[in-house]
Amino acid sequence: MNETTRPLKTLLLATLLLVIGACTEEVDIELDTSYARLVVDGQITTDTTIHYVKLTKTMDYFANRPAETVSGAEVRINNHLLTESQSTPGLYLTEPGFYGEVGKKYHLTITDVDINNDGSSEFYHASDSIHSIARADSIDLVYQEFAGGQMKMWAIQLYAQDPPEENYYLFKVHKNDTLVTDTIDEYVFQEDITFNGNYVPGVMVQSLEKSKQDETVRHGDVITLETNGISQEYYKYIIEVTNESGASNPLFSGPRANVRTNVKGGGNAVGFFRAFSINRISLRVNDPYEKVTRF
């Protein structure tokens, strides 16, 4: 439900701030520092491809540079050993023929790392399961204008049957095989608590903004909607990352709190090892303005 109400809250807040004339400015704040923690960013999906696990360390909040990588670790997914990339240190890769299967649980283990520099190596582990997700019947592309044309975008509308069990959806969009929604805050995620088991009758699940060069839709483009079936744990992780990496305000935000992690062991690790299923459905655009809705 978080997802459903967020845009409303944002708009309400925007209206309010506009009316009373709020301003934002950069300020200097001195922050304390803390010890380095292992950062895990890894995933396994149902695609047959090279899957990755990226290991880095946390750093000072105002470090303002790329994170320090963690090399030389022994990284395994269900006992398959990953090899560290020659070109990108800290990036550990599977064989190209590797794939995950729906219903299976995947375990990540990391050894031979010494994040706390105490001379002895630490052991970390994480696990996640792959969930199935509704296969889309079809998708639609609808050009929409909001606020009298101040906001212009293409909505990708989904037609699908939501299965009877609890589902957690994650939607991403590709344009001509390039992932357009490439950061976590551009993902759209939704639990099915309010529509469990219903037919999804053409609901907007992703969008492409006209104001962004790489998202503008033209004749002949192939738009692909990627639907991921994710675990409840990863769903909550995404919500928390979205909240904690974005702005907060006294009206709608709860107290700041660390984002969860499924990485256990060792000192104190952060990040997430995720396993999910992937469904894709594409359409070739003939006329980007064939269907138009104005709000």
Place this chain on the structure above:
Amino acid sequence: MKKNWILTGFLSFVGFLLVFPSAAQDRDKATLSGHIKNKKSGEELIGANIYLKDRPVGTSSNAYGFYSLTLEPGTHKVVFSYMGYYPKEKEIHLEADRTVNMELDPREQRLEKVVVRAEEPNKNVSRNQMSFEKLSVREIRKLPSFMGEVDIIKSIQLMPGVHNISEGSAGYSIRGGSHDQNLVMLDEATVYNISHFLGFFSVFNNDAIQNVELYKGDIPARYGTRLSSVLDVRMKNGNNKEFKATGGIGNISSRLTLEGPIGSDNTSFILSGRRTYFDLFLPLMPEEAVQNSSIYFYDLNAKINHRVNKNNRFFLSGYFGRDRFKNEFSDIGYGNHTMTFRWNHLFSDKLFVNFTLLHSKYNYHLASPDKAAWSYRWDSHLRDNCFKADFTWYPNTSNTIEFGAASCYHAYDPGMIKGTGEESLYTRFNLSKNYALEHGLYISNKQQLTPRLTLKYGLRISAFQNMGKDTLYQYNDSYQVVDSTYHAAGEIYNTYLGLEPRLGVKYQFNEKNSVKVSYSRTRQHVQLAQNTRAGTPLDIWFPASPNVKPQLCDQYALGYFRNAFENKLELSLETYYKKMHNTIDFKDHANLLLNPRLEGELRFGQSQSYGLEAMARYNDKKLNGWISYTYSRTSRTVKAINKGKAYNAPYDRPHDVSVVANYRINNRISVSANWVYSSGQPVTFPIGRYESEGKIVPVYSERNEYRLPDYHRLDLSLTLQSHSKPGKNRESEWNFSIYNAYGQKNTWALNFVQDDRDPYKTVAEKTYLFSVIPAVTYNFKF
């Protein structure tokens, strides 16, 4: 067995009270009783003072203007006085019981040539009540306004021990408590959400308000249901002598109040409305989108009262208010309704009773545009129906006994969602409703033991019952649902019963000095599921249940009160300690909206609060105002939050200063200023960072380990009154205000965000709401 013990305890206490004063009662005494009123409007005066001129014997009028004083027969010099009115002195021959109704003349600012004292001169010292603030609407009106709206709630926030919970918020924290621990009543009906426009204004329209009393501690036994404070707001009854219209136009709203007698002076009414009007200009805007938007709030207060005879009087009052924001993205509406029906009855000149029927409702909706399959509407509401009986018994000069009972039925509907599109995604989604009964039974006595020593003791028994139909979940130690039980409609499946003792002692050394001590225990069974600092209209109140124990608070307070310079200067120094049990906080990243398993998001612990409040108030012909300083600390210790370590409560703000001054330059012109300063709010800051799927995620410090920068602000105002023309009953005034006169950019929110251009760069960004805001208000009366 516990119940029996409590009942026995209560009965023996009642017995003690009944026997004890009557033993002391003197047969050859006579009772002086009556009502105290405003001479011009006929409005009853609440808390007016009636005392003997030559001896420290006296009483004050109750919430209906009634007083009763039992004295030895003979001739007495009795003084009747009230804040903002000329006191009256009367020689009264008292042979037998006698009724004396007194009408007091309100002080007209411009006519003020003689020194008159606002109240019983040393009320600050002699009042048998501490941790108490009383505000008159006339006083408030002179304070600088925010966008032209002078606000009771904003004025309260200038008192020691009261913090606003966020800049511009109507919510307030009293002595470290949360904002849902304040009982706010309008004509005795609970007002669940006091905010308009997300808190920048309150629901109280000054023109309709007669009296405001705030209890920060030492809470009388007649009040219950909330932990931290009571704000008792009473509406005007309406002028019963002549028809009057008052009103005003401000920057954002206009107001109109009509009042007058109906038929005779036995019946009068008041009707008061307020509405913002800037949305009326929206259709003139060039953008079509803006033209179709609406943004407004309104209030309507209405009251009618009828005096049947000397012993019976009826009141019916209501409040209806609503906020609405609508544009093509969203539609949000929320508001309160309250209805109060009261019957005042005098059994005798010593026994006064008031029966009350109350209805209170708060609801909101949230909807998306209704064209699409994903369109929805979300509705939530809560309502209360209550019955109360409150007795005041004046057995003799040295005792005033209050006793009574209250019963409430609560129904909470935390949320229902339904799709609004022609072909909709959503099934109707209902959260389980909560039903509960809440009861209170109390008795208390104010007893003058010696001329110097006054006692106040009371006991309240409160009971709370959960009622079906409901599905109750059972949780394990890791807050996962392990089982559920269904309870049928009307089934009472859980009862909490508890005692709330109250005690106060006043020792008055002399006319100028007194010491007061108090203890009170309060219980709260219904609270707000909200973990944001300032709160939103999306309130979800949830009751105590087998999973949620009632919150308890024990408060101890000690105060020294002194008046100087012929009572022009009132000094008070109070210190308090509060221990709160079963404090509720929410787990990290709690999901509180539309969550059927809300109770699994709660974490329980304890909190404590202590502080020192110093206030100096000066009242003279030309200059009046106050300076207050508060030092206070509040911390919470909650299992599973901050790893179980104590942390600063969200409203912990150690230093707080308010300076309020009003200076009358001449009969027409007066200027006011207030300056506030307080320590910044506690916040959690990042101490590290990492990247996750393209976003930089902070690693945080301990909860509330740091503070926002200190807050300070100066407001100014100038009031110009019209020339008074003899024989003309018409008055008007202009009020010019400047909010935040030196344009301090106070931090409203402090965020740590990724730079747009360089994804590896993070910056701290503050949001401030207001710089200098001028405002003009025009008020009239005829």
